[in-house]
Amino acid sequence: MFRYAWDAEEFTASDAMGATGLTRSTTIEAIDTLCELGLVVELPNAREAGDYRKGRPARRFILRADAAVLVGVDAGNSHIGVTLTDLRSHPLSQQRATRALDSDDGPTRQGLLSGLIDDALTASNRTREDVLAVCVGVPAPVDRSGRSPRHPNGFWERMNPDLVDVLSWAPLVRIENDASLAAFAEAEWGAARGCEDYVALLAGDRLGAGVVVDGHLLRGRHGGVGEMVAFDYVQGVGGADGLGIRAARLAEDALAATDASASSSLRTLGPGQLDGKTVLEHAHAGDPVARRVVNQVGDILARIVSVLGSMYDPQRVIVSGAIADGIDEVVAAARRSLPTDIDLPAPDLIASTLGADVVARGAVAAAAAQARAQTLDVWPPRGRR
Incomplete structure (x- = not known):
């Protein structure tokens, strides 16, 4: 009964009976108990609320959202x-x-x-x-x-x-x-609604994956499903560093290897200002060095998605976390790099809309x-x- 009250908006005993299959007397007893516990509150009846109906007005109830x-x-x-x-x-x-x-x-x-x-x-x-x-x-x-x-x-x-x-x-x-x-x-709120097979790839400081198969979140004996240490052994990935850290590192390497006279707005940044988000912003503005970095990170992401696809056979891989804001070009580059000759169809690759929260x-x-x-x-x- 409590689970029904949690999910419902305001409800009557008849509503609860229809949803739970309980008898009227059992339903009313359960509702009264929840009211006594302070978890459910009775609302004014229809007449008191100004919604007049003939006959005896039905009692109406609602979960007490402020109970805890x-x-x-x-x-x-x-x-x-x-x-x-x-x-x-x-x-x-x-x-x-x-x-x-x-x-x-x-x-x-x-x-x-x-x-x-x-x-x-x-x-x-x-x-x-x-x-x-x-x-x-x-x-x-x-x-x-x-x-x-x-x-x-x-x-x-x-x-x-x-x-x-x-x-x-x-x-x-x-x-x-x-x-x-x-x-x-x-x-609950994002790109996996209605999907039972997906991976949420949290790609902040380090890579991590929340893996859902057949609607069930996988954990493993020690909780290690989704740990990315295996990428230490994947050629072209070489570790579990997050996408933002990789973008910043690749940008630093590119600037060091590029003639100092070459044009790049990244050179105007002071010490400590070159991070993944900044690289993505400069790439979106058309900076040539930053755009090359985006393509490199996209290639790495494609390799990661290919491995996850082979391991878990998801319908979707969702890049989540703060890095997902502004990562559309990396995702587009990764989609272009996804191999087409693997045994299983490649999963859909999507950037989350839920941001850093x-x-x-x-x-x-x-x-x-x-x-x-x-x-x-x-x-x-x-x-x-």
């Missing part, structure tokens, strides 16, 4: 962003902090993430007692218990420093790989999905008992 809050977190290597929403996933507040790449340790990350969540709650006049579900996306494989395996240089443990324990004060806690959450967001939005969607399924198991939250 959801927290979605994008905990990347160089940033942590927190989004606080109501139960309908309507944003209430956001907090964000940026970090230099590889600049913090596990305890520092734990404290920063917890502090940003508390700041978001304070900004919305809420407390931890109001939180129903928290979902965090991290750039690391995550197993079913919310933990990441050991990494040779400690990166995965640093990105996910036992966050499932740090956030155990919340009734429902979910830690996921960030690319998997991008896949959630693409299914794709992981945060996926985290909110995943928190909402868990809350929808498990609220009655944990309600009321510990602080309200």
Whole structure:
């Protein structure tokens, strides 16, 4: 009954009976229980609302969207962003902090993430007692218990420093790989709507993939499905660096190898200004060096898509993340480079429209999905008992 109330707008007992197949008495009892718990509220009847009808007006109900809050977190290597929403996933507040790449340790990350969540709650006049579900996306494989395996240089443990324990004060806690959450967001709002076989390629600082096959998100024993370390061994790719980092590096190499008198607007950039987004902007403006770089990155992307297509047979590969803004020319170049002689048909290659918030939005969607399924198991939250 609660799942029906979550999905419905306002509803009557007759509406709920038709959708759930329950008897009238059971339906009314369940609705009254949800009202007593504070999860559903009764609306004014038709006469009180000014919508007069003959006969006894039907009782109308609606989910109490403000009964609790959801927290979605994008905990990347160089940033942590927190989004606080109501139960309908309507944003209430956001907090964000940026970090230099590889600049913090596990305890520092734990404290920063917890502090940003508390700041978001304070900004919305809420407390931890109001939180129903928290979902965090991290750039690391995550197993079913919310933990990441050991990494040779400690990166995965640093990105996910036992966050499932740090956030155990919340009734429902979910830690996921960030690319998997991008896949959630693409299914909910983006290019994967209506698609059951797709890969969300998160292509920011490093490559990561959220892989959905037959409508199911793949994880693996250690959460390693979609990890891109295999590209260390793919000729012409040579690693899991993101597309933006590759564009900047290729542009630096091109400028160093080009006669200094050759025309390129990239030469006017100061130290630290040459990043992937800037290269794409200059390519769009017609800079010859930047355009050559776009074609090179497109060729690399085509190789990546070819491997993903051979491994998972997706209908679509969606380039997601902040780099997706302005990457249309790279995607077009990759489409031209996709091989036509591979055994399986090449997947459709699409640039996401969800931008830099794709992981945060996926985290909110995943928190909402868990809350929808498990609220009655944990309600009321510990602080309200």
